[in-house]
Amino acid sequence: xxxxxxxxxxxxxxxxxxxxxxxxxxxxxxxxxxxxxxxxxxxxxxxxxxxxxxxxxxxxxxxxxxxxxxxxxxxxxxxxxxxxxxxxxxxxxxxxxxxxxxxxxxxxxxxxxxxxxxxxxxxxxxxxxxxxxxxxxxxxxxxxxxxxxxxxxxxxxxxxxxxxxxxxxxxxxxxxxxxxxxxxxxxxxxxxxxxxxxxxxxxxxxxxxxxxxxxxxxxxxxxxxxxxxxxxxxxxxxxxxxxxxxxxxxxxxxxxxxxxxxxxxxxxxxxxxxxxxxxxxxxxxxxxxxxxxxxxxxxxxxxxxxxxxxxxxxxxxxxxxxxxxxxxxxxxxxxxxxxxxxxxxxxxxxxxxxxxxxxxxxxxxxxxxxxxxxxxxxxxxxxxxxxxxxxxxxxxxxxxxxxxxxxxxxxxxxxxxxxxxxxxxxxxxxxxxxxxxxxxxxxxxxxxxxxxxxxxxxxxxxxxxxxxxxxxxxxxxxxxxxxxxxxxxxxxxxxxxxxxxxxxxxxxxxxxxxxxxxxxxxxxx
Amino acid sequence: xxxxxxxxxxxxxxxxxxxxxxxxxxxxxxxxxxxxxxxxxxxxxxxxxxxxxxxxxxxxxxxxxxxxxxxxxxxxxxxxxxxxxxxxxxxxxxxxxxxxxxxxxxxxxxxxxxxxxxxxxxxxxxxxxxxxxxxxxxxxxxxxxxxxx
Numbered sequence: 001x002x003x004x005x006x007x008x009x010x011x012x013x014x015x016x017x018x019x020x021x022x023x024x025x026x027x028x029x030x031x032x033x034x035x036x037x038x039x040x041x042x043x044x045x046x047x048x049x050x051x052x053x054x055x056x057x058x059x060x061x062x063x064x065x066x067x068x069x070x071x072x073x074x075x076x077x078x079x080x081x082x083x084x085x086x087x088x089x090x091x092x093x094x095x096x097x098x099x100x101x102x103x104x105x106x107x108x109x110x111x112x113x114x115x116x117x118x119x120x121x122x123x124x125x126x127x128x129x130x131x132x133x134x135x136x137x138x139x140x141x142x143x144x145x146x147x148x149x150x151x152x153x154x155x156x157x158x159x160x161x162x163x164x165x166x167x168x169x170x171x172x173x174x175x176x177x178x179x180x181x182x183x184x185x186x187x188x189x190x191x192x193x194x195x196x197x198x199x200x201x202x203x204x205x206x207x208x209x210x211x212x213x214x215x216x217x218x219x220x221x222x223x224x225x226x227x228x229x230x231x232x233x234x235x236x237x238x239x240x241x242x243x244x245x246x247x248x249x250x251x252x253x254x255x256x257x258x259x260x261x262x263x264x265x266x267x268x269x270x271x272x273x274x275x276x277x278x279x280x281x282x283x284x285x286x287x288x289x290x291x292x293x294x295x296x297x298x299x300x301x302x303x304x305x306x307x308x309x310x311x312x313x314x315x316x317x318x319x320x321x322x323x324x325x326x327x328x329x330x331x332x333x334x335x336x337x338x339x340x341x342x343x344x345x346x347x348x349x350x351x352x353x354x355x356x357x358x359x360x361x362x363x364x365x366x367x368x369x370x371x372x373x374x375x376x377x378x379x380x381x382x383x384x385x386x387x388x389x390x391x392x393x394x395x396x397x398x399x400x401x402x403x404x405x406x407x408x409x410x411x412x413x414x415x416x417x418x419x420x421x422x423x424x425x426x427x428x429x430x431x432x433x434x435x436x437x438x439x440x441x442x443x444x445x446x447x448x449x450x451x452x453x454x455x456x457x458x459x460x461x462x463x464x465x466x467x468x469x470x471x472x473x474x475x476x477x478x479x480x481x482x483x484x485x486x487x488x489x490x491x492x493x494x495x496x497x498x499x500x501x502x503x504x505x506x507x508x509x510x511x512x513x514x515x516x517x518x519x520x521x522x523x524x525x
Numbered sequence: 526x527x528x529x530x531x532x533x534x535x536x537x538x539x540x541x542x543x544x545x546x547x548x549x550x551x552x553x554x555x556x557x558x559x560x561x562x563x564x565x566x567x568x569x570x571x572x573x574x575x576x577x578x579x580x581x582x583x584x585x586x587x588x589x590x591x592x593x594x595x596x597x598x599x600x601x602x603x604x605x606x607x608x609x610x611x612x613x614x615x616x617x618x619x620x621x622x623x624x625x626x627x628x629x630x631x632x633x634x635x636x637x638x639x640x641x642x643x644x645x646x647x648x649x650x651x652x653x654x655x656x657x658x659x660x661x662x663x664x665x666x667x668x669x670x671x672x673x674x
Contacts, residue, residue, distance in 0.1 A: 181544040181605040199605055203598045304587035339591070346588055348529055352595040359602070 032357030400439030463500025
């Protein structure tokens with residue numbers, strides 16, 4: 001490989017990393033948290049009278065007609081156009097229900113599988129939390145920026161940059177095999193940084209590549225919008241036509257006549273007999289119309305691919321109308337979707353996903369810190385404008401992001417323990433953004449090493465405070481279920497303590513590096 | 526689940542064998558200059574395949590391959606951390622793979638350290654290793670240099 005090519009790749013690696021590193025850090029951190037979003041949801045709902053997970057609350061033991069039907073009838077009487085729900089399972093022991101009101105607005109609710117009532121709003125207005133699945137998960141793929149698809153497109157650009165970084169990184173790294181297992185703790189802090197960057201990059205390289213590529217494939221209709229129009233030139237809704245053909249969806253227009261709703265349990269039994277597998281999702285389109293269609297979706301936890309197998313029923317009679325036959329092209333896309341979302345019932349794999357996601361974060365953070373440290377003296381000497389700002393953004397997107405995440409969880413617990421008048425979701429998200437902004441302002445006012453160490457100290461305190469507040473808020477008492485539910489909540493507490501421990505270790509390591517820097521400039525941080 | 530654990534153990538063993546193929550890691554684990562010894566690469570590949578077989582027996586093909594691929598990376602990370610923080614943990618594997626060796630002498634460990642770790646490529650332009658203050662080198666490294674391992 002020629003030296004020129006390697007040098008040019010080094011330039012690409014540096015600049016792509018500097019420009020997109022912060023964004024990538026946010027995406028990978030939020031994505032890692034999303035692997036355990038349901039468990040974090042349960043942790044954040046600990047003070048709410050949530051349904052206990054037991055044998056009766058699992059989807060196959062819940063009667064849709066007796067539990068959901070009364071609520072559905074109420075909504076239909078109020079003019080709801082459509083509704084849908086995922087069914088309870090071990091990780092989510094409640095219906096995740098949504099409906100479209102007569103004015104077109106979508107509303108989401110959590111329905112207790114024992115009582116059939118929405119949970120989260122009892123006794124206190126605005127008590128419902130966004131949780132991890134309502135905040136961290138969308139943050140992961142659209143940064144919660146919905147204006148003209150800005151968030152989606154920024155994340156897409158970052159994903160493309162990530163692919164570029166991975167390819168250029170393989171070219172730049174001269175000794176991939178020789179340094180495959182190498183992490184020298186007895187060297188300078190800067191050398192530690194580079195070793196850790198190389199180690200986390202190389203060991204999880206297949207993960208980094210596949211998770212990025214599959215993320216782009218998931219949103220193919222957003223990132224390459226014109227492909228559908230090129231193929232389906234005579235269709236006004238090109239992507240709709242594509243999905244109708246590839247995913248083999250069934251649609252029929254409303255008739256304008258009033259219609260009823262047959263037994264949902266009977267329809268579910270027919271769908272499960274068709275697949276010999278459980279139903280995981282149910283939806284009613286054209287509610288209240290004689291042409292209303294009930295759509296039953298197969299559960300997705302049993303296999304790697306995220307299936308979209310559906311059976312359609314006539315809502316009035318309960319007769320089967322159609323069963324999908326997914327085309328190979330769509331099956332390939334669904335394989336990548338399943339690979340990316342990691343919503344399968346496989347705990348060891350989910351932990352490996354989580355660990356690999358954290359390794360991605362380590363790779364991005366160490367790459368950033370290495371780049372800054374190697375250029376600090378030169379840029380200070382040359383008085384390069386904006387270097388301080390880059391340092392501050394780096395701190396805010398690494399330690400600041402961790403601190404903001406912990407702030408979100410601590411805000412959730414403070415809300416549970418106090419009488420805050422604002423809606424819970426607003427209080428929690430306000431806490432997240434305020435702490436993130438403060439971390440940036442804090443980093444702007446001091447050297448990188450000092451800002452990092454102070455923010456790491458704050459992470460240690462927040463990491464210890466969150467489980468303590470969870471305990472004080474009756475966290476353990478209000479989750480009477482046994483098994484996955486309590487294990488999940490306890491796992492979140494352990495994870496928080498683990499973050500505190502790692503931050504404490506990293507702070508100590510940085511402190512010793514700074515001492516070395518004082519004794520011998522160029523060796524330490 | 527037990528098959529998945531066995532698979533992970535196989536991955537760890539194979540990765541440890543591959544790591545110990547490198548003189549630098551051998552010295553770190555055994556505190557001894559590497560001598561002529563048989564290559565264990567083929568054995569490591571066979572153990573990896575056994576690990577894959579354990580996965581396939583316990584899971585569907587999709588999950589098995591994904592678990593195996595990710596588990597191999599995880600095992601390599603654990604081996605790397607063992608080499609960094611607790612190299613003695615790999616000593617039994619090293620002995621099994623390469624036969625027993627004589628304990629290190631002060632001279633051999635010091636020379637190994639000087640030849641290997643302290644003269645690596647230096648892309649960041651730091652000062653020569655000999656001039657680094659002792660307080661900036663971890664106690665473990667100092668012990669290694671004194672031949673106490």
